[in-house]
Amino acid sequence: KAGVTQTPRYLIKTRGQQVTLSCSPISGHRSVSWYQQTPGQGLQFLFEYFSETQRNKGNFPGRFSGRQFSNSRSEMNVSTLELGDSALYLCASRLAGAPTDTQYFGPGTRLTVL
């Protein structure tokens, strides 16, 4: 069974631009979550989608948005990029909504904002 895939793996953008990251969950998984990881802050939760609906959101500004498609694939968009948005963006999928469901992470997209 294929794991979680994220594209692109690396991205370089300049301030003010916008970016879209993509995540394909493990087949059959309906929940997709997004995280930002930086050396100083560690992993921080962005949002979770389940069956095309956002069911939870972390404390990030509205510049960060996402969506999930009917095939469970998800995209995350960051508008008006800032230098501080440089980070590793991780996507994780879970089977459904059970609290003990294991999250499977993708390899991440490394975003650099110049």
Next chain:
Amino acid sequence: KNQVEQSPQSLIILEGKNCTLQCNYTVSPFSNLRWYKQDTGRGPVSLTIMTFSENTKSNGRYTATLDADTKQSSLHITASQLSDSASYICVVRTGTYKYIFGTGTRLKVLA
């Protein structure tokens, strides 16, 4: 404020030695606690998950403990190997669909 604190921040040990990583949390309500291993340049991989009623859980050479009264968890690694070099992240799930992450312990195992 919901927080998860891990110690030490970094650790260097010799191959074959044991080590213990700590995780203290002030999270309410508590749903479960999970330990992840993250190799450099890769996404985290789940090692163990513990619910409120579980005290100990093992996964090979990894043994996690949970004391729900003191809100502490530990991850013990037995007979360390070079491949154990990674960051170990403690994550507490609170309420519905919210995860609080620790900043991790970076472990380096030397030959």
